[in-house]
Ligand SMILES: Nc1ncnc2c1ncn2[C@@H]1O[C@H](COP(=O)(O)OP(=O)(O)OP(=O)(O)O)[C@@H](O)[C@H]1O
């Protein structure tokens with residue numbers, strides 16, 4: 001199996017994982033979207049030196065991952081290319097902000113270091129919660145949820161098609177690399193001279209297929225509203241959990257013990 | 258039911274693929290379109306759905322093919338694509354079947370029931386919960402046909418419905434098609450399928466209508482078929 005084939009299967013697996021049957025999977029997607037947005041909003045609202053306050057927020061991903069039965073190590077693995085970017089975002093801080101704000105034993109810690117840690121932690125927390133949302137709801141459900149809160153159909157269609165397009169692109173890529181390798185035994189990867197035509201072909205093929213798929217959707221009455229029977233309507237307890245979560249978030253954020 | 262009036266089509270900057278194509282298809286007729294690879298069969302089917310920018314006119318069920326009628330036309334015309342990979346876009350087979358039904362106003366429960374019935378009828382109920390990307394080519398084809406059948410179209414356009422199917426599934430499709438009392442247009446190289454399902458056949462060569470007549474006349478005309486890069490069907494040899 002080549003790399004692209006693997007990537008394709010990962011996307012397939014991600015959408016299969018979204019069909020799990022944990023408590024979290026069964027919460028209505030709109031509620032989950034709301035919970036995630038609130039979490040991100042509150043997490044980013046912490047002050048830039050408020051490391052101890054922010055620490056408590058770790059509680060939420062920990063609990064949610066438990067209930068969702070989503071493997072945290074798999075999450076780390078999948079996000080291994082994105083996480084460094086979050087870390088890099090914070091790295092400049094220690095250079096700008098050198099004033100010592102805290103002593104640990106004899107070692108002075110500058111405000112820059114603290115704010116770097118805060119920024120990194122915020123980034124990671126938001127990333128983990130967003131991953132959880134994706135891992136427990138399918139892309140169709142997410143788009144429907146977004147339509148419910150009146151995000152224009154244009155955007156949700158765009159998101160849906162982008163997601164499908166990436167899948168198609170990877171599919172075409174894996175078919176083409178396979179075809180190439182069958183006729184170029186012993187070669188590792190694709191010869192430099194063939195890159196241009198290979199890439200051109202790849203893009204044309206993916207665009208053609210995306211076009212054809214979109215046409216099939218339109219032919220079956222697609223007009224921007226996604227109909228998906230797997231969509232879970234609000235249930236009383238979805239709302240209950242959402243409200244509970246909201247209270248807990250507010251408690252943790254604004255009430256100091 | 259479907260009427261082509263002097264239809265021509267070319268992809269931008271290229272030669273004509275259809276040229277002065279005229280044809281009348283009557284209600285309830287079973288028409289086969291045959292012709293060599295690249296003759297323009299798929300292009301003819303696509304043009305009916307308003308997917309191509311054609312010159313000339315097409316009327317479907319009395320409605321002129323134009324933007325304001327598209328929705329209504331597409332509702333009554335079911336189209337099975339030549340490449341099933343391009344037909345299925347939802348996560349699971351059952352989702353795909355229900356997609357169109359819900360879009361046209363069916364409730365979820367009704368749509369689910371209807372979809373299950375169709376899968377049952379085609380003998381592929383076991384595929385309902387399968388993921389599209391994991392289906393074999395033939396399974397995908399059966400599922401794609403099911404998505405269209407579920408919509409209960411008044412006109413069905415099928416592009417190579419029997420390609421990639423094993424004999425038993427091919428037979429199932431033939432029987433299903435024969436049991437449906439609607440207008441059908443089938444583009445295919447499977448001339449034996451034509452013998453089993455159609456009464457009338459048209460022969461296309463390079464976008465032009467070469468012959469139009471009863472199946473028993475055209476499919477027995479060795480000279481005509483060979484001149485157009487085709488062969489007599491097996492059962493006629
Ligand atoms: N996207 C495209 N751009 C340019 N030319 C195209 C495109 N699609 C098809 N053609 C050309 O149009 C002609 C007719 O194609 P069409 O798909 O209708 O043939 P067909 O009779 O269905 O063939 P087959 O039996 O192989 O399915 C072919 O010569 C083909 O090269």
Ligand SMILES: [Mg+2]
Nearest residue numbers: 298299339416
């Ligand atoms: Mg074709």
